[in-house]
Amino acid sequence: MALSGVEIRAVPGLPMVRPGDDLAGLIRAGLERAGLLPLQPFDVLVVAQKIVSKAEGRIVEVPSVTPSAEAELLGAETLKDPRFVEIVLRESVRVVRARPNLIIVEHKRGWIMANAGIDHSNVGPEDGVERVLLLPEDPDASAARLRDALAPGLGFAVVINDSFGRAWRRGTCGVAIGAAGIPGLLDLRGRPDLFGRSLQVSISGFADEIAAAASLVQGQAAEAQPVVLLRGLRWDVPATDAAELVRPPQEDLFR
């Protein structure tokens, strides 16, 4: 349908998130401060993966890990700490490409990505122990919990986004790893084009485009704003999840 406009608004002033924090409560307070309450139908809250992972305590202390023989070999090949590589392998089903300074895997949830999405930065080293942050265990479920805690039954949506590299494009792009209340894909096949012909290839990665749009405002580094609200979107098909954005292996020509 034709939209006149979409607003992407930052939710500023969120405190540093720690394991066990009530993320929905922190976000609700941020929305209140930003004047964005009450939430409206078709509002989409986009939450950066990092704070979801932190609230869910998805933190591993690197010194606690004993690398397997496979991790030792892959660490040598990629010049990476074998304990870090071991953590990557535990989150993955398969190594897709390995080069010095690069490990691309198929994550347990099907994402093809570097390092299984595991991040060194932004996990506090307060006590000198090196820690890394895993992706949420089930980001679609995480998104559904946030939606239900914030505005159940409203027709309001939550997307959890991360930044992925791309096979043939430089730079990362925001991607939906979790979603609730929104279609992951918008299938427009069969709708008429301007001349009444059927559109030929017209399944859009709707939740991914939302994730990318949010990423523009979330920013990075010290100025990060991990939560943003998109207002003004519309959709007319049932909500699904972000899992449907993962291309199944049998359709994949590049693994």
Next chain:
Amino acid sequence: MALSGVEIRAVPGLPMVRPGDDLAGLIRAGLERAGLLPLQPFDVLVVAQKIVSKAEGRIVEVPSVTPSAEAELLGAETLKDPRFVEIVLRESVRVVRARPNLIIVEHKRGWIMANAGIDHSNVGPEDGVERVLLLPEDPDASAARLRDALAPGLGFAVVINDSFGRAWRRGTCGVAIGAAGIPGLLDLRGRPDLFGRSLQVSISGFADEIAAAASLVQGQAAEAQPVVLLRGLRWDVPATDAAELVRPPQEDLFR
């Protein structure tokens, strides 16, 4: 830098674009109607590839094409009209994957994409002659011409976007194939993270995220709004182009 918000506004009421049309003039009139003039520094106008290609007359009459032997073979393999395949091959440097109903090529400008971006739909068949629409010859130059015609010297940017499939994700996503006045990539390496460490992997595909965001409002099919304006973005590095988003072959692990 921290942004408080970004607005994505449709520029409605554009007429059907035809070869030779003054696209900048049509867009200026649309911006005026939408109350979006004067343009402001850091405004980013995103224009769908289709109308740029049409204005530039990038239309080929399919019956005028004689397929090569290679096109005949590839047409048989992919179940596509050999004349269409010939047009695809002329725009490409290499076939990356071919299957029934699918041709993925490396376009002359480096994009890995289906059908060299050539579109059957939305080219009028008024006289019964089948036509297809090629991508603009040089979309970075097309973007620069539009910028200079609309607001030279303002610090205003133009992005030309298209929808690309992705290797490991279902659904298409808006991508920048042309850009002027804006950095294609934002390289944040070396900026401190929240704990003062350097960010490790933090080159964002800035113009691609803009292209994806715009795509949410552009829509598709009969309701298409091919021109949108993003207002509220900021950047603090020099403008480049969309060509820098193309991963060079020597960095590419998946072709």
